Amino acid sequence: MQTVAMNGDQAIAYAWKQINPDVVAAYPITPQTIIVEAFSEYVADGLVDTEFVCAESEHSALSLCIGAAAAGARTCTATASAGLAFMWEMLYIAASMRLPIVMAVANRALSGPINIHCDHSDAMGARDSGWLQMFSENAQEAYDNSIMAFKIAEHLDLRLPVMTNLDGFVTTHSLENLKLLEDEVVKGFVGEYKPIKPLLDYRNPVTYGPFDPPDFYFEHKYQQVAAMGRALKVIKQVSEDYAKTSGRYYDILEPYHVDDADFVVMAAGSTAGTLKGVVDELRAEGMKVGSLKLRVFRPFPANEIAKMLEGKKAVAILDRAVSFGAAGPIFPEVRSALYDSRDKPKLVNYIYGLGGRDVSMDELKSVYKALAKNQAELINYLGVRI
Amino acid sequence: MATDKPVIVGNATGCLEVSTTVYPYTAWAVPWIHSAFENAAATITGVESAYRALRRKGIIKDEIRFAAFGGDGGTYDIGFQSLSGAIERGHQFVYVCLNNEAYMNTGIQRSGATWKGASTTTCPAGECIPGKKEYPKDLTKIIIAHELPYAAQASPHNWKDLIDKASKAFEIGGPAFINVVAPCPRGWRFDSAQTIQIARLAVETCIWPLYEYERGKWRLTGDSKRIAEGKKEKLPITDWLKSQGRFRHLLSDKWKHIVDEIQAEVDRKWEELRRLCAE
Numbered sequence: 001m002q003t004v005a006m007n008g009d010q011a012i013a014y015a016w017k018q019i020n021p022d023v024v025a026a027y028p029i030t031p032q033t034i035i036v037e038a039f040s041e042y043v044a045d046g047l048v049d050t051e052f053v054c055a056e057s058e059h060s061a062l063s064l065c066i067g068a069a070a071a072g073a074r075t076c077t078a079t080a081s082a083g084l085a086f087m088w089e090m091l092y093i094a095a096s097m098r099l100p101i102v103m104a105v106a107n108r109a110l111s112g113p114i115n116i117h118c119d120h121s122d123a124m125g126a127r128d129s130g131w132l133q134m135f136s137e138n139a140q141e142a143y144d145n146s147i148m149a150f151k152i153a154e155h156l157d158l159r160l161p162v163m164t165n166l167d168g169f170v171t172t173h174s175l176e177n178l179k180l181l182e183d184e185v186v187k188g189f190v191g192e193y194k195p196i197k198p199l200l201d202y203r204n205p206v207t208y209g210p211f212d213p214p215d216f217y218f219e220h221k222y223q224q225v226a227a228m229g230r231a232l233k234v235i236k237q238v239s240e241d242y243a244k245t246s247g248r249y250y251d252i253l254e255p256y257h258v259d260d261a262d263f264v265v266m267a268a269g270s271t272a273g274t275l276k277g278v279v280d281e282l283r284a285e286g287m288k289v290g291s292l293k294l295r296v297f298r299p300f301p302a303n304e305i306a307k308m309l310e311g312k313k314a315v316a317i318l319d320r321a322v323s324f325g326a327a328g329p330i331f332p333e334v335r336s337a338l339y340d341s342r343d344k345p346k347l348v349n350y351i352y353g354l355g356g357r358d359v360s361m362d363e364l365k366s367v368y369k370a371l372a373k374n375q376a377e378l379i380n381y382l383g384v385r386i
Numbered sequence: 387m388a389t390d391k392p393v394i395v396g397n398a399t400g401c402l403e404v405s406t407t408v409y410p411y412t413a414w415a416v417p418w419i420h421s422a423f424e425n426a427a428a429t430i431t432g433v434e435s436a437y438r439a440l441r442r443k444g445i446i447k448d449e450i451r452f453a454a455f456g457g458d459g460g461t462y463d464i465g466f467q468s469l470s471g472a473i474e475r476g477h478q479f480v481y482v483c484l485n486n487e488a489y490m491n492t493g494i495q496r497s498g499a500t501w502k503g504a505s506t507t508t509c510p511a512g513e514c515i516p517g518k519k520e521y522p523k524d525l526t527k528i529i530i531a532h533e534l535p536y537a538a539q540a541s542p543h544n545w546k547d548l549i550d551k552a553s554k555a556f557e558i559g560g561p562a563f564i565n566v567v568a569p570c571p572r573g574w575r576f577d578s579a580q581t582i583q584i585a586r587l588a589v590e591t592c593i594w595p596l597y598e599y600e601r602g603k604w605r606l607t608g609d610s611k612r613i614a615e616g617k618k619e620k621l622p623i624t625d626w627l628k629s630q631g632r633f634r635h636l637l638s639d640k641w642k643h644i645v646d647e648i649q650a651e652v653d654r655k656w657e658e659l660r661r662l663c664a665e
Contacts, residue, residue: 023432053431054470060428063468066421067396067432075432090406093421199417199433200446202392209420210407300510371537 001178001246008139009034011178012078012104012164015146017042018186021102021135022073022193023051025061029083030116031168032106036078043356062090062103069099070208071196074150076101080168081108084122088129094161095130095224097208099162102133102236105145107269107320108168109355117356118168118268121321123297124276124329132162132231133298135268139176141295142166144248147181150190151238156232167270168354181246189245215242225286228299235296252301256292257283261290263371264309264345267318268294268330271352278364289368294330299313303335309338312345314371318382320353326381327351342364348373352382359383388552391451393417396430397531399423399535401491402484414418424464427472427481434551435478440642452479457501457568459489462525473561480555480562484539486570487522494573498523501593502651503644504575506631509534512636514643519653529563537563538598538607545588545607552599558600575631584629585591590618591626595665604662623649 006014007315013035016024026036036054043052049072055061061077069075078089084105084225094101103374107123109115122134123133136142142164149162166172181189212220232252236337256276258264265275268357272293282289292308293299309315319328326332338344353359363383370376397403406413406419421429423611425568430452440446455628456465456604469481488506489495499522509518511532530537540548548566555562557560569584576584588594589609595609612618622643627633636645651665 023435024445025432025435048441049439051435051442053435053475055428056467056474060425060468060471063421063428064432064435067419067429067434068436068439069432070419071394071433071436072439075436089422090425097421108589117590169656199394199419200437200440202394202417202450205415205417207407207412207555210412212408212409213501216409287525318482 001182003177004180005175006139007019007034007105007173007175008136008142008342009173010038011139011143012040012146012166013042014180015143016076016180017048018183019074019147019190020048020187021050021076022308023053023065023068023075025050025053025055025064025068025077025190026085027055027058027061027074027079029058029080031108031172032078032080032083032104034172035104035106046134048226057088058330059090062087062094062269066090066094066097068098069094071199071200072195074193076103078104078106078280081122081172082107082111084126085110088126091129091131092323093127093209096220098159098227099161100148100150100159101218101276102153103144103161104161104232105163105165106172107165116168116357117336118170119320119354119356120165122163123163126163127329130160130228131298132160132235132296134162135162135295136164136166137270137273137293139174140178140248141250142171143178143180143251144242144246145191147186147219148238148242152153152231152235153235154193155238158208158227158234160231161225165269170270174223189242190349192220207266231299232296250264250295252296253304253308254295256293257352258290258292258308262288262313263315263368264290264292264312265318265364266292266330266334270317271320274359274361275364278361278368281361282365282368287368287372297330301334302333305334306337308340309334309345311343314376315348315372316348316350316367316371318350318352322351322354348376349379350382351379357383388420388549389451391449391539392434393451393453394418394430395396396420396426396433396452396454398426398454398456398465400457400460402457404491407449408513420664421623423460425468425645426454426456426460426465428468431477432480434479450580454479454481456481456483458483458485458487459492459497459512461485462498462523470532473534473563473657475530476642478560478639480552480564480634483525483563483565484568485565486568486573487636488570488573490570490573494649499525502648503600503627503641505586505635506632516641517632525653526565534563535560535599536598538595539594541566541585541589541594541596543582544596544608547596554598554600576629576633580629587621587626587629590621591621591623591652593623593652593655595628595656595659597659604665614663
């Protein structure tokens, strides 16, 4: 196993190179751009035999992926922020056609005002579109999730598109030491792609995307619901298989010193990594604290979260996005997950890091301290000048 | 009829899509995909990209052709970007615009293809405004400005000409565009039995000339060629306006100047096209 220095975007492009997808559609948007740039170099150097299509917009990039995946090709693309928002209509269509498209999303704030830095408002806006959503803590996980995503998306119990998220600039542009698998190991793990009812099989013609009147539409939506209902099991199984191959295991949730903790802070993305350092420091000070990383946001692992958080004194849910007029998007789902618990912890929400506002270890410590002193409001804003 | 090769079809949202694929039925005996209104070109070129990739990898061995259909709304307006992008990238596919000069699927609203003076539900003829104020954009010429290998205008009344053009389009080896006038009895307000006659009238009045552009060469075809050669009469635009309810208001004295303006514009465009085809 080779160790190299790469940033998160390069790591994703490298994973794709090893997988050698049939079609990659590309449209550049910061901080995703490095992915399609790096991949275009692999194409230019003949290291992959992918059909690489530079579309004229994100909307067309995903439309191309839909056509390519329906045709029977293993397909992926990447985007961020406004690009994901521009794809919004097509996200639903990709999922409704049960196309196993993989898309890397370099999480970035939405306009306006325009801002190119990290938050999760793009991904959270796509949460109801029928895509599986995985968040990566660092470049290593972005690489590993990118490989697993194909296997998850193409699993016969699912056939659903998968979004692999990584934090813009924080993870996309920071150099890390990565452990890479050998090409043959990656190819063996994802296996050969077997399309189902491809358009290119013209001898057995199929109709994709018909007009679906009220007497069938609801049933089709229910089939998506049912497929999503099988997804956590599939993700777990693929993650376990990947651990056997790579030695790296990622669960749907990653608890860090949660078992005996009184106070837990939960986050998705790179902040989950920072929290581990904070937990170590506070543990050294004698505080019984833990952190919980949300690796999979869709489908939402409500039961698993409830089991881990039941009986804690207080829990803070960090949201790097806001739902105006409500709270952060993850918080109400966690709160709802714990509604039936016998021993509910106090649950509070922290909105943080919008538009790339840095979150320091000291600030994260202040969250634990507010929990311990029972001083946190229901909804709090970390690091904003009010 | 236009190709012996297997064809895979993409469709924009519109009458053709809605009326031929009401789930659980389909009228399509060939592989067919509809994803949204504005992206038939992007979707079908995704299919074509998959074909290129899988042919290169030796998984697909047969030659396949690709076609996309959109109405004028899905082509002139909301789908224009994806069509322009797909042509610029050089995918091999035939894009057919079924041009009925308005958003007919949603109930006769103006589009970028609606003629000046037409009354639609979003540019209705009233006391002060005589229907649509603007001329349609000349999409065929805009597409030709992409310098693609093949583009044409066609009409269903001359089906032989239409099929010849489609055959060329399929075999040209790159992107091809065919803009077909598609009279809509409901939206244009005429008896359905007149559909083909109305299409013929569009050509005979030179409001819809038949021509093709092939690798830099412009050619008039069918009735348009005969009109240019003096073998057939060019009919006045009033014949066209009288044939349809959407222009009925223009026939009053109040809007005579609009009719004159339309005639002058049709004449100007016709002469310009004749020059291009003579070069």
